[in-house]
Amino acid sequence: MSSKLDVVLGLQWGDEGKGKIVDVLAGRYPAVARFQGGPNAGHSLHFDGKSFVVRSIPSGIFREGSVNIIGSGVVLDPTTFKEECASVSAMGIEPRERIVISKKAHLILPTHRLLDAAYEAAAGKGKIGSTLKGIGPTYTDKVGRHGLRVGDILTPDFKDRFAKLKARHHRLLDDLHFEYDPFQGETEWFESVEFLKRFELVDCEYFVDKLLKEGKPILAEGAQGSMLDVDFGSYPFVTSSSTTVGGVCTGLGLAPSRVGKVFGIFKAYCTRVGSGPFPTELFDETGEKLRQIGHEYGAVTGRPRRCGWLDLVALKYTVMIDGVTDLIMMKSDCLDDFDTIKACTSYKVDGVETDQVPFDIAAQIEPVYSEFPGWKQDLTGVRLESGLPKEFKQYIKFIEDYLGVPVSIISLGPDREATIER
Ligand code: IMO
Ligand code: MG
Numbered sequence: 001m002s003s004k005l006d007v008v009l010g011l012q013w014g015d016e017g018k019g020k021i022v023d024v025l026a027g028r029y030p031a032v033a034r035f036q037g038g039p040n041a042g043h044s045l046h047f048d049g050k051s052f053v054v055r056s057i058p059s060g061i062f063r064e065g066s067v068n069i070i071g072s073g074v075v076l077d078p079t080t081f082k083e084e085c086a087s088v089s090a091m092g093i094e095p096r097e098r099i100v101i102s103k104k105a106h107l108i109l110p111t112h113r114l115l116d117a118a119y120e121a122a123a124g125k126g127k128i129g130s131t132l133k134g135i136g137p138t139y140t141d142k143v144g145r146h147g148l149r150v151g152d153i154l155t156p157d158f159k160d161r162f163a164k165l166k167a168r169h170h171r172l173l174d175d176l177h178f179e180y181d182p183f184q185g186e187t188e189w190f191e192s193v194e195f196l197k198r199f200e201l202v203d204c205e206y207f208v209d210k211l212l213k214e215g216k217p218i219l220a221e222g223a224q225g226s227m228l229d230v231d232f233g234s235y236p237f238v239t240s241s242s243t244t245v246g247g248v249c250t251g252l253g254l255a256p257s258r259v260g261k262v263f264g265i266f267k268a269y270c271t272r273v274g275s276g277p278f279p280t281e282l283f284d285e286t287g288e289k290l291r292q293i294g295h296e297y298g299a300v301t302g303r304p305r306r307c308g309w310l311d312l313v314a315l316k317y318t319v320m321i322d323g324v325t326d327l328i329m330m331k332s333d334c335l336d337d338f339d340t341i342k343a344c345t346s347y348k349v350d351g352v353e354t355d356q357v358p359f360d361i362a363a364q365i366e367p368v369y370s371e372f373p374g375w376k377q378d379l380t381g382v383r384l385e386s387g388l389p390k391e392f393k394q395y396i397k398f399i400e401d402y403l404g405v406p407v408s409i410i411s412l413g414p415d416r417e418a419t420i421e422r
Contacts, residue, residue, distance in 0.1 A: 003217040004260030005033075005208070007248050008328075010225030011318040013234075013272040015298075015305065016265040017330035017411060019043025022059035022221045024409075024416055025263075029219040031211055032060030033069035035251030036241040037223030038108060038138070039080040040131040042299030046414040052091070053299050056081050058221050061088060061098055067211070069218075072104035072204045073241065073251025075138040076150060078192035079110075079185060085195070101196070102204035103151025109162070110185035111169035112137040118178035128237055129274025131300050139240035141165070150201060153193050205253025212258060220248050226318035234361045237276025245322045264324035264405070266315055268332045268395075271305040273298050279365040280308035280344045294334040309369065310343040312402050317357040319403050326408040329396065333379045333412045341395060342369040345402065372398065380413045385420055 008025070010016040023045045026032050039055040045062065046052075054061060056076055058068040070076060085095040112134030119136070120127050130136060141147040146165060152158055173180055211218055222243055227233045229243040241247060249256055269290055272278045281287070287307045290296065296305035319327075335341055346355045348366040358365070375391040382388060388410075396407050410420045 001215065003212045003215050005212065005218040005220055005248070005254060005258055006261040006263065007220045007222065007245060007259060008263045008265060009222040009243070009245065009322050011264045011266045011315055011322065011324070012225045012270055013227045013278070014225040015271055015273065016225060016267050018221060018223070018265055019045050019054060019059045020411065020414060020416070021263070021265055021328055021409065022219060023047065023062065024419055025219055026060035026063045026066055029060070030065070030216040031067040031069060031218040032058040033071050033208065033218055033220045033252055034058045034074050034223065035071040035220050036073040036243060036247045037239065038075035038135050039077050039133045040135045040239060040300065041223035044299050044414070047416045052087070055084055055300070057084050057088065057099060060219065061093065062091070066098055068099045069204065069207065070099065070101045070105055071252045072102040073247060074102070074105045075108050075135060076101065076105050077108035077134065078196050079188050082192040082195045096199055100200045100202045100207065101150055103149060103201045104204060105150045106138055106142045106147045107150060108134040108138045109148070109165060109169070110189050111166050111173070114173055114178065114180050114184065115169055118173055118176040121178065122176050127275055129276070136240040150196065153196060154201070208252050208254055220252065226322055227314055232321055234276045237274065261325045262323050263326050263328055264319055264322055265328045265330060267330045268310060268335050270308045270311050271296050273301070273303050273305045277361045278306055278308060279347060280311045280367045281306050282308045290334065293337065294331055311367070312343050312345050312399065313347055313355055314357055316355065316403055319405055324405050327403065327405050328409040328411065329399070329407050330411045332392070332410055336375065336377060336379055338374040339376070341372045341374050343372070343399070344368065345370045370398070380418065382412055383420065385422055
């Protein structure tokens with residue numbers, strides 16, 4: 001019988017802890033697939049006293065015998081990918097034995113990165129706060145039908161096509177009066193393209209189909225979060241890909257009927273890095289306390305993350321869009337030391353209360369909170385449900401009732417082992 005593809009998606013603004021959970025779950029799946037995004041992602045894994053951040057490589061990489069698929073919907077920067085592979089090799093793992101790459105994934109060129117920087121520099125107050133990895137310009141070229149794909153590196157006229165696209169980018173950069181080195185990063189990029197050629201380049205849709213037909217379940221690993229989705233996130237302060245469940249099908253070439261479980265990950269509070277609306281953001285010492293306890297600094301850019309209370313209105317919206325079947329609550333232990341914990345249960349928009357995310361999420365939204373007593377004890381060593389305090393159980397029960405979906409995994413620390421399955 002054919003297996004299903006299960007999905008792990010971030011339900012907030014990214015950085016929910018997808019890397020850890022994919023790493024935990026990956027032991028049960030022969031294959032892990034990234035379906036969108038690129039090196040704007042930074043998924044942190046912690047095991048055996050070691051830490052690792054993956055960017056384009058799926059988080060199943062450290063599981064023996066796993067196949068890690070870089071899917072068609074991903075945008076791949078050969079230079080970053082080669083660097084990442086070097087760190088994987090340093091851990092004693094041969095990346096070529098564990099990674100396959102879709103020929104249809106689009107390539108991030110050095111000039112895509114320059115364009116990202118040029119657009120942000122020109123945006124003034126409207127800056128997205130991009131990670132500047134060239135994500136937006138690469139997807140723009142994909143949709144504009146100018147892009148170069150991984151499979152193109154094997155064609156004889158690849159260098160000419162590269163030159164043509166680069167010239168196009170130079171014209172755009174000149175229009176923006178952006179100063180640049182016309183050959184920046186190019187040598188490393190072409191060396192990395194040669195490195196890419198040593199990997200198995202696949203027709204992702206057939207590859208995925210075959211695995212499932214052989215009875216091998218796949219875990220799809222989302223990058224970013226549903227509130228950063230290009231269609232349903234806080235537009236225009238979003239990333240340029242479909243981070244929601246639909247992106248799994250378009251990004252891997254998979255029919256919706258073959259999707260099984262949808263694991264939705266959220267942090268017990270909220271963070272956001274970069275600009276854009278964030279209704280529950282805290283500007284006081286509570287926000288600072290969350291940042292310190294949760295070590296809320298970007299894994300890719302090192303930027304301090306904005307912090308706030310859990311936003312159940314936004315979470316209910318993404319649970320709906322993604323059809324989440326199982327919730328996973330991360331970083332619950334970071335709330336151990338609070339007397340009172342708050343969660344936003346409705347918004348006041350122009351004085352009118354609503355439990356829906358409005359079209360203009362940049363509008364003046366006043367969050368309405370429910371309050372819960374804190375548990376005031378260290379949860380990091382707890383490994384069994386029976387060891388959880390009643391105040392914590394109350395908080396979780398409230399969330400489950402509000403969202404109508406069970407919380408099936410609770411994470412109480414960054415390590416693989418700090419996980420309770422229910
Ligand atoms: P992971 O997978 C958090 C944010 C950026 C910016 C916006 C657009 O680690 O959760 P982009 O570089 O995509 O053009 O930036 O999206 N962003 C993320 N925020 N986690 C991420 O990835 C992110 N990837 C992009 O900060 O606001
Ligand atoms: Mg991250």
